[in-house]
Amino acid sequence: MSRPARPIPRAGFAASPERPFLLAALLLAALVAMPVVALAVIALSGSLSNFRHLAATVLPRSGTTTLGLMAGVALATGTTGVVTAWLTTSFRFPGHRVFCWALVLPLAVPTYIAAYCFNELLHFVGPVQSALRAAFGWRSRADYWFPDIRSLGGAVLVLSSVLYPYVFLTTRMVFLMQGAKAADVARTLGAGPARVFFVVLLPMARPALAVGVALALMEVVNDIGAVEHLGVQTLTFAVYSTWLNRGDLEGATQLALLMLAVILLLVGVERFARRRQRFTAARADRMRAPPERLTGWRAAAAALACALPIVSGFGIPLVVLAGYAARRLGDLLDPVLWRALWHTIAIASATGLATVAIGFLLAYGARLTHDRTLSAVSRVAALGYAIPGTVLAIGILVPLAAFDNGLDALMRRSFGVSTGLLLSGSGFAVVFACTARFMAMGHGSLESGFAKLSPHLDMASRTLGRGPGETLRAVLLPLMRPAVFTAFLLVFVEAAKELSATILLRPFDFDTLATFVYAQASRAAFEDGAIAALLIVLTGILPVILLTRSLLADETRRSG
Secondary structure, three states: OOOOOOOOOOOOOOOOOOHHHHHHHHHHHHHHHHHHHHHHHHHHHOOHHHHHHHHHHOHHHHHHHHHHHHHHHHHHHHHHHHHHHHHHHHEEOOOHHHHHHHOOHHHHOOHHHHHHHHHHHHOOOOHHHHHHHHHHOOOOHHHOOOOOOOOHHHHHHHHHHHHOHHHHHHHHHHHHHOHHHHHHHHHHOOOOHHHHHHHHHHHHOHHHHHHHHHHHHHHHHHOOHHHHHOOOOOHHHHHHHHHHOOOOHHHHHHHHHHHHHHHHHHHHHHHHHOOOOOOOOOOOOOOOOOOEEOOHHHHHHHHHHHHHHHHHHHHHHHHHHHHHHHOOHHHHHOHHHHHHHHHHHHHHHHHHHHHHHHHHHHHHHHHHHOOHHHHHHHHHHOHHHHOOHHHHHHHHHHHHHHHHHHHHHHHHHHHOOOOOOOOOOOOHHHHHHHHHHOHHHHHHHHHHHHHOOOOHHHHHHHHOOOOHHHHHHHHHHHHOHHHHHHHHHHHHHHHHHOOOOHHHHOOOOOOOHHHHHHHHHHOOOHHHHHHHHHHHHHHHHHHHHHHHHHHHHHHHHHHO
């Protein structure tokens, strides 16, 4: 006699096949949260007097500089990203289709490489100032004034040049989808282009603008290579210097926790400010009025406004790197460079695989169970992107080192064998840090992929007697291959560019392309790392191609 089927319980999962997904997600979230917990424990172990000393000597200068840098980058990236997104969606002018994808190219350039290239181009003995002295007969710096790239203003220029695409991408999608009909209605009521932009489109794009600026500011807080090279003492550099140069781990973790609190506060304020805003992501109507065609000086001004960010964020680094690399082709035979390339590929591949596997489990678990607990731990697992790499490095290294030391002591007592530093002394620590940091990127891509698949696919498979695992393997996984590939590639490239965590966690005599370039720049020989830097930039172009394909597809659907 067969028993009647029981409904699957929504909470607890005591007798359901979904329970393993919930337990695995909880375990993964705990692992990702481990660095933050470790930071809190170490910070509390430090003395209050030590923190007072840091607050009196380090925080005023570093904190003020960090806030000034963030404010400058927020203003510059917001302005550049919104204006270029508005121009490429609302108007037609010479080069329009090229600008639609070329404006994303600066994302392929890491911030520290952009800083090295700008400094090489604009410093006193660089080609720009040398040409000015030759043209006007100047002999020394006292004869003329030239802005110093190694300054707070220079750091704002460099970082904004490569980070504005975050705002461009987020706001452009809003203008393409939600802003199309609203702008058409405003034009029919007699509003001009400027009034449509400031009264209709800009307020509508506020959520997307906030997201893009927040992503750019997270990169600013995470950066260490660019700010160090440009002589800007931010809180991130203060954490690095306090730990390694002063030997004060507790003080470094106290500063790191303060940074983390500020970042979370900013995210909370941004969400609170737009808590009552609701926007519907409707698709643009294909029958909408065509964008306005610009001619004359207005077309030239629009083309120039779109060309300048590309030249600054991508053209200058590419020209500088190509020039140095062409004069150092013999470096291609350097075994150190090829070892760094191999290490980079190994670390980035391992990070991509780990991030995709964990993100896939979290996304599928949320789709399968619709459980609030699982959704909450998924958000915790994606928190790492808001934590600077330097902060993550401290929170990861200490517990891993404690585990290694405990295991080594146990093996010595029991078997007389030393295991050494299995985790903290290997590439595992770097992979762990990169996985925690880029989990949001991988999980977000996979979650978007699952959202495009109808839930009826799962229901039909379950009615045919297939369990969750078999449904995933036979039905969903083949349909998710594009999303999986995209998530892996995005994480791979970001891990290949990662510097702040890698430079602290890498084993002895272990270089990636990023640390190789950093080492050359640190000894004032950036040109010796030009080929390695060029390889990083060329690697970063791959996800840009994916993004631009999506942009052009949206443009085709919009005008079709």
